[in-house]
Amino acid sequence: MDQSTAPETSATDDLPFDVFSKQCPSRGLLEHATGRWGALTLGALYEESLRFNALRRRVDGVSEKMLSQTLHALERDGLVHREAQLTNPPRVDYELTPLGREVAERLLGLIHFVEGRMPEVLEARARYDARETRA
Amino acid sequence: MDQSTAPETSATDDLPFDVFSKQCPSRGLLEHATGRWGALTLGALYEESLRFNALRRRVDGVSEKMLSQTLHALERDGLVHREAQLTNPPRVDYELTPLGREVAERLLGLIHFVEGRMPEVLEARARYDARETRA
DNA sequence: CTGGATCCCAGCCGATACTG
DNA sequence: CAGTATCGGCTGGGATCCAG
Numbered sequence: 001m002d003q004s005t006a007p008e009t010s011a012t013d014d015l016p017f018d019v020f021s022k023q024c025p026s027r028g029l030l031e032h033a034t035g036r037w038g039a040l041t042l043g044a045l046y047e048e049s050l051r052f053n054a055l056r057r058r059v060d061g062v063s064e065k066m067l068s069q070t071l072h073a074l075e076r077d078g079l080v081h082r083e084a085q086l087t088n089p090p091r092v093d094y095e096l097t098p099l100g101r102e103v104a105e106r107l108l109g110l111i112h113f114v115e116g117r118m119p120e121v122l123e124a125r126a127r128y129d130a131r132e133t134r135a
Numbered sequence: 136m137d138q139s140t141a142p143e144t145s146a147t148d149d150l151p152f153d154v155f156s157k158q159c160p161s162r163g164l165l166e167h168a169t170g171r172w173g174a175l176t177l178g179a180l181y182e183e184s185l186r187f188n189a190l191r192r193r194v195d196g197v198s199e200k201m202l203s204q205t206l207h208a209l210e211r212d213g214l215v216h217r218e219a220q221l222t223n224p225p226r227v228d229y230e231l232t233p234l235g236r237e238v239a240e241r242l243l244g245l246i247h248f249v250e251g252r253m254p255e256v257l258e259a260r261a262r263y264d265a266r267e268t269r270a
Numbered sequence: 271c272t273g274g275a276t277c278c279c280a281g282c283c284g285a286t287a288c289t290g
Numbered sequence: 291c292a293g294t295a296t297c298g299g300c301t302g303g304g305a306t307c308c309a310g
Contacts, residue, residue, distance in 0.1 A: 015250060016253070017250040017251075019175065019178075019249075019250055020175060020178070020179065020193060021195050022195040022196035025253065025256075026249055026250050026253050029249050029253065029256050030174065030245075030249055031171055033249065034169035034170075034174060034245070035169075039169060043155070044155070051292085052291075052293075053291070053292080058155060059155065060155055060156050060157040061157035063283070063284050064284095064285095064292090064293070064294095065283070065293095065294090065295095066283060066284080068293060069282095069283090075263065076259065076260055076264070077259060077260060078255060078256055078258070078259025078260070088290095088291095089291045089292085090290080090291055090292055090293090091291075091292085092292060092293085099252060099255060099256075102248065102252075103248065103249065106241065106244055106245040106248060107245065109244075110165075110169070110241040110242065110245065111154050111161075111165060113241060114154075114161055114164050114165055115150075115152040115153070115161050116152075117234060117237075118151070118152040118161050118164065120234055121160075121164055121212050121213055121234075122160065123213070124211065124212060125211050125212060125213070128210065128211040128213075129211075171302090172303095186271085186272090187272055187273075188271070188272080198304050198305080199272090199273070199274095199304095199305095200273090200274090200275095200303070200304070200305090201302080201303060201304080202273095203272090203273060203274080204302095219272090223271090224272080225271055225272055225273090225310080226271075227271085227272060227273090
């Protein structure tokens with residue numbers, strides 16, 4: 001039943017944190033990291049540390065509220081570090097923690113992969129929609 | 136018989152799909168794949184092909200509606216293949232397409248990574264909350 | 271067994287206004 | 291510049307019933 005190509009996860013794995021379980025806190029972390037804005041925020045910060053409004057410009061379409069909320073969640077999870085200078089005007093830099101960099105790396109791998117395969121996906125969608133329309 | 140899918144869009148080879156842009160369709164795909172149920176569904180199907188209710192049991196907490204909806208989106212994107220046998224009782228198997236396997240692989244890399252780092256994350260959360268509570 | 275259709279609520283999220 | 295507070299619409303998502 002074990003496939004040699006499968007990762008060393010099995011349904012019987014007694015890992016302390018199993019994201020497939022409803023109450024596992026890792027599910028929350030995964031949602032913060034891969035959520036609509038979390039993934040893009042981590043991706044943007046992987047390239048360079050950014051200030052609030054620069055980040056807002058980089059992550060096209062995010063509102064102040066959601067960016068603020070996303071950053072709080074990621075900071076709380078220990079993926080993002082907030083560096084505030086109480087100058088006038090105020091300046092706050094956001095940067096990834098070492099843990100955040102590792103998460104962002106894997107996320108960017110996925111992001112770049114899907115960007116590269118979009119033509120296939122678009123074709124699949126067209127085929128699917130054509131079938132549905134006929135029916 | 137099938138109209139050749141002429142890829143004359145290759146004129147826009149200059150990064151045609153940028154997930155950081157608001158209107159890019161890759162953002163939708165990323166959300167399907169990394170969304171709350173999409174990621175877990177792909178992860179479950181990477182291990183083995185599953186039938187509807189088996190999948191529902193594996194992805195703890197998902198409702199029929201959301202699983203159905205998630206599967207439709209992933210099928211439309213060409214990540215999941217639906218194999219129906221019109222027997223009685225009906226039997227439907229869901230399996231990953233080759234593209235879906237590649238996405239799921241990267242997703243599982245991320246999932247296993249965050250599962251393994253949960254202790255750090257929980258510590259970070261405790262520290263953050265302690266700071267906030269004092270303030 | 272597989273899922274579609276419907277009802278309905280909570281929360282996500284954007285827009286706006288305000289503070290330091 | 292860097293956010294917080296508040297309101298309100300929209301939709302994600304659960305519960306339930308029902309059809310094939």
